[in-house]
Amino acid sequence: MTTAVEGSPHRADGGRSELLGLAALLGAGLLLAAVGARWISGPLVPLALALVLAAVVAVIWTAVAGSPESKRRIAPYGLLKPGMLWLALFYLAPLITLLRSSLSTRPSRFAVDFTFDWNLGNYTTAFTDFAPQFGRAFLYAGSATVLTILIGFPLAYVIAFRGGRFKTLLLGLVVIPFFTSYLIRTIAWRSLLADTGQVVQLFDTLRISGILETVGVMDNGRVLNTPAAVIGGLTYNFLPFMILPIYVSLEKVDPRLVDAAQDLYSTAFQSFRKVVVPLALPGVFAGTLLTFIPAAGDFVNALYLGSPNTTMIGNSIQDQFLVQSNVPLASAMSFVLMLIITVFVFVYSRFFGTEDLT
Amino acid sequence: MDTQDPAAPYRTDPRPTTSPDPARTDTGTGTGSDTGTDDVVVLDGVSKRFGSFTAVDRADFTIERGEFFAMLGPSGCGKTTTLKMIAGFEQPSGGRVLLEGVDVSRTPPYKRNVNTVFQQYALFPHMTVAENVAFGPRSKKVPKAEYVERVTDMLEVVRLSDFAHRRPNQLSGGQQQRVALARALVNYPSALLLDEPLAALDLKLREAMQFELKRIQREVGITFVFVTHDQGEALTMSDRIAVMNEGRVEQIGTPEDIYHRPATLFVASFIGTANLLPGALAGRDGDELIVRLESGDTVRAVGSNTSAGVGSHADGSPVSVMLRPERLRVIPAPGTGADRAVEPGGAAPGRSVSGTVDDLVFQGASARLSLRLADGTDVIANVGTDADLPFLRPGDPVAVTWQPGAAYLLAGRPPRPGASTTDVDQVEAAL
Numbered sequence: 001m002t003t004a005v006e007g008s009p010h011r012a013d014g015g016r017s018e019l020l021g022l023a024a025l026l027g028a029g030l031l032l033a034a035v036g037a038r039w040i041s042g043p044l045v046p047l048a049l050a051l052v053l054a055a056v057v058a059v060i061w062t063a064v065a066g067s068p069e070s071k072r073r074i075a076p077y078g079l080l081k082p083g084m085l086w087l088a089l090f091y092l093a094p095l096i097t098l099l100r101s102s103l104s105t106r107p108s109r110f111a112v113d114f115t116f117d118w119n120l121g122n123y124t125t126a127f128t129d130f131a132p133q134f135g136r137a138f139l140y141a142g143s144a145t146v147l148t149i150l151i152g153f154p155l156a157y158v159i160a161f162r163g164g165r166f167k168t169l170l171l172g173l174v175v176i177p178f179f180t181s182y183l184i185r186t187i188a189w190r191s192l193l194a195d196t197g198q199v200v201q202l203f204d205t206l207r208i209s210g211i212l213e214t215v216g217v218m219d220n221g222r223v224l225n226t227p228a229a230v231i232g233g234l235t236y237n238f239l240p241f242m243i244l245p246i247y248v249s250l251e252k253v254d255p256r257l258v259d260a261a262q263d264l265y266s267t268a269f270q271s272f273r274k275v276v277v278p279l280a281l282p283g284v285f286a287g288t289l290l291t292f293i294p295a296a297g298d299f300v301n302a303l304y305l306g307s308p309n310t311t312m313i314g315n316s317i318q319d320q321f322l323v324q325s326n327v328p329l330a331s332a333m334s335f336v337l338m339l340i341i342t343v344f345v346f347v348y349s350r351f352f353g354t355e356d357l358t
Numbered sequence: 359m360d361t362q363d364p365a366a367p368y369r370t371d372p373r374p375t376t377s378p379d380p381a382r383t384d385t386g387t388g389t390g391s392d393t394g395t396d397d398v399v400v401l402d403g404v405s406k407r408f409g410s411f412t413a414v415d416r417a418d419f420t421i422e423r424g425e426f427f428a429m430l431g432p433s434g435c436g437k438t439t440t441l442k443m444i445a446g447f448e449q450p451s452g453g454r455v456l457l458e459g460v461d462v463s464r465t466p467p468y469k470r471n472v473n474t475v476f477q478q479y480a481l482f483p484h485m486t487v488a489e490n491v492a493f494g495p496r497s498k499k500v501p502k503a504e505y506v507e508r509v510t511d512m513l514e515v516v517r518l519s520d521f522a523h524r525r526p527n528q529l530s531g532g533q534q535q536r537v538a539l540a541r542a543l544v545n546y547p548s549a550l551l552l553d554e555p556l557a558a559l560d561l562k563l564r565e566a567m568q569f570e571l572k573r574i575q576r577e578v579g580i581t582f583v584f585v586t587h588d589q590g591e592a593l594t595m596s597d598r599i600a601v602m603n604e605g606r607v608e609q610i611g612t613p614e615d616i617y618h619r620p621a622t623l624f625v626a627s628f629i630g631t632a633n634l635l636p637g638a639l640a641g642r643d644g645d646e647l648i649v650r651l652e653s654g655d656t657v658r659a660v661g662s663n664t665s666a667g668v669g670s671h672a673d674g675s676p677v678s679v680m681l682r683p684e685r686l687r688v689i690p691a692p693g694t695g696a697d698r699a700v701e702p703g704g705a706a707p708g709r710s711v712s713g714t715v716d717d718l719v720f721q722g723a724s725a726r727l728s729l730r731l732a733d734g735t736d737v738i739a740n741v742g743t744d745a746d747l748p749f750l751r752p753g754d755p756v757a758v759t760w761q762p763g764a765a766y767l768l769a770g771r772p773p774r775p776g777a778s779t780t781d782v783d784q785v786e787a788a789l
């Protein structure tokens with residue numbers, strides 16, 4: 001290394017050693033994953049761990065050693081190393097473990113243990129037995145996302161354009177509920193929505209129970225344990241994740257653009273629709289992802305605000321994992337949920353993606 | 359640009375009251391409204407107050423059709439507020455704004471047939487250049503075939519046809535400026551309002567755009583109302599200028615009027631460099647007034663009745679004599695006595711002041727001579743680089759003279775006697 005003076009062979013060497021380092025890291029992560037997934041067992045485990053250690057040491061050594069010049073050249077690759085290591089250890093390895101257990105079989109209904117045997121039956125069961133739960137998960141999460149847009153957009157708009165010196169305070173109010181635990185807040189809604197709670201009383205006083213009954217918000221005089229309660233809980237819990245990104249988008253909109261639109265013969269509403277909304281779409285896009293993805297996998301709201309008729313896929317996965325101890329089936333269900341969400345995000349970003357504005 | 363008359367598309371405008379009408383004289387005098395519609399914008403005692411602060415104080419002026427009209431003043435003088443009241447973004451606290459003879463004081467911007475070129479252009483970032491320009495006609499529900507043609511024509515006028523499908527952020531500052539112009543002009547407004555349109559451009563581009571704006575204005579024949587704090591810009595481009603200060607209109611006139619015959623001390627000192635010499639009225643001789651300066655010199659000056667009513671002033675009242683540096687000639691004294699410096703070289707009595715050289719800076723085509731009068735007032739003269747000049751040293755006695763009519767009389771004492779320059783860069787730095 002130290003004798004190399006000419007540029008190009010040296011550079012090629014530096015680049016190659018860097019790629020090798022990255023490959024070693026990835027290999028180390030996979031080895032760790034294999035140990036974790038018990039693909040490697042018995043006397044091979046210490047050997048695998050030794051290999052992982054060697055790879056990590058080698059990678060660190062290539063980063064520390066070498067001439068200053070070669071270090072400078074390989075620095076950009078070097079910066080990838082912590083991230084790659086992190087991904088390999090905490091993303092790739094668990095993912096492979098999950099995939100492996102989803103393809104495993106339990107020896108009996110009551111066994112906790114399972115063996116890997118390329119069993120695709122778990123996926124069939126996930127689709128056939130849990131279709132309603134998948135359906136509800138996406139229906140409830142989708143409704144909650146739409147509601148958060150409807151509630152969050154005007155709120156973000158008012159804070160961004162009319163907030164004035166209260167902007168920070170108003171944003172603080174949006175964030176303050178986070179100071180209380182998610183679980184506590186959801187459970188608090190139980191007493192608010194209870195049959196003798198303030199919400200039902202209010203509806204009765206206003207004599208709108210009948211109307212709410214027809215539109216499906218209430219069921220037999222109850223609000224708690226209805227789909228509406230679950231959707232409401234999801235909406236409440238994920239609202240800030242919609243407000244904040246929309247606010248960030250709207251904050252960047254120059255108010256003079258609205259002036260310009262009105263100068264060019266647009267009414268206040270037209271200029272809002274043709275100028276403000278398109279410019280806020282990146283925020284709506286980000287907010288939708290932040291809201292829809294966790295809401296689709298959520299089980300807390302359905303658990304505390306819903307009924308057995310409103311279980312979402314999150315509840316079923318939790319049940320299979322922790323109550324039935326059917327890890328292979330639960331893994332398969334998790335994988336299916338993940339795949340559906342990935343497809344949704346892909347399609348959504350194709351149709352609504354606004355990468356040239358973000 | 360092909361050989362077709364570039365102004366042709368604008369003659370096809372179906373709205374006769376707003377199109378530039380070269381055939382106006384042919385219509386004869388039969389239509390009584392003809393004279394009325396020549397005033398595109400009328401401000402009738404317009405005031406604007408924000409709480410206890412008066413931004414615009416009883417502005418009264420008329421902008422005629424096809425005019426290039428500038429509102430000039432330091433920052434905070436109310437010029438932008440006045441423009442916003444014409445555009446409709448602000449409503450006057452008092453008085454009326456008339457557009458094409460109709461009171462629009464309470465009309466929202468989207469119902470007024472004026473368009474604005476905003477200071478930072480305010481182009482819609484999510485639309486292409488063509489979509490930006492088409493925004494106005496589409497809002498007005500102009501049929502597609504027609505607005506496409508108008509957008510194409512207008513992009514040709516501003517020379518951006520090749521950029522129709524670019525986004526604003528892919529354009530340079532000058533190109534964005536022209537998009538903003540096209541976006542406003544494509545609506546054939548009664549008047550185009552420009553709010554410091556060149557302020558965001560660098561110096562070289564700014565100078566090029568001054569001529570570009572004039573060319574476009576000539577081509578489309580639309581009234582331009584232009585707000586600027588840059589006196590050079592206003593003098594170069596405008597047909598008429600309204601000089602504003604602290605919410606009041608100080609003077610309205612042609613660039614020559616404003617420069618050579620300022621109405622007030624403020625106008626004199628704001629436009630260009632002016633030497634303002636304090637003195638007292640000592641009598642009159644025909645058209646000329648005799649002023650005894652505080653430096654001890656007695657000079658003759660002219661003044662119009664409009665320059666704050668000089669004609670009515672009694673002897674002894676405080677006045678100022680304005681001398682523009684480029685109209686001064688230097689008479690170096692061959693001897694050492696200050697008395698001798700006043701007399702020689704054919705300087706007519708009452709057309710010179712004498713002092714001592716303070717500084718002399720060679721500037722190429724001319725030299726900038728600073729001299730100090732007996733009372734300590736500084737005077738600046740831009741003089742030719744004559745053979746005598748290099749021999750002037752600080753402290754030498756010297757006198758400057760001028761042609762009849764170059765000394766202009768203004769009422770009142772200057773706030774700061776001597777040479778005053780409004781340096782645009784200083785104004786910008788202060789903003």
